[in-house]
Amino acid sequence: MAKYYIATTSGSASIDGKEYDFNMGITRVAADHPLVKACPLYFEPIDDGSRAVVPDVEQATAAPGERRGDK
Numbered sequence: 001m002a003k004y005y006i007a008t009t010s011g012s013a014s015i016d017g018k019e020y021d022f023n024m025g026i027t028r029v030a031a032d033h034p035l036v037k038a039c040p041l042y043f044e045p046i047d048d049g050s051r052a053v054v055p056d057v058e059q060a061t062a063a064p065g066e067r068r069g070d071k
Contacts, residue, residue, distance in 0.1 A: 002045030004028050005036050013039055 007023045007027040013020050021027075022035060022042065029035050029043070037041050 002047055003031055004021075005031060006037035006046045008044050009042050011039075011042065015063050049059055 005028070007022040007024050009022075010024045011022060013022075013035060015038045018034075020035050022029075022039075027035075028046065031045075
């Protein structure tokens with residue numbers, strides 16, 4: 001299985017309340033990134049040693065009306 005995927009189209013997706021933008025031929029993500037799982041038709045595997053440029057990291061600040069630490 002490929003480690004990284006690249007976008008084959010441009011667009012955006014809302015996944016679990018998070019907004020992700022992706023650009024054809026530019027956006028690279030890890031194989032286990034939510035974008036690949038939610039939108040597999042918009043990505044194809046790459047094996048050129050590239051690193052992901054859209055890391056899946058925790059949101060640093062609270063969204064409007066949201067309090068950090070609340071679950």
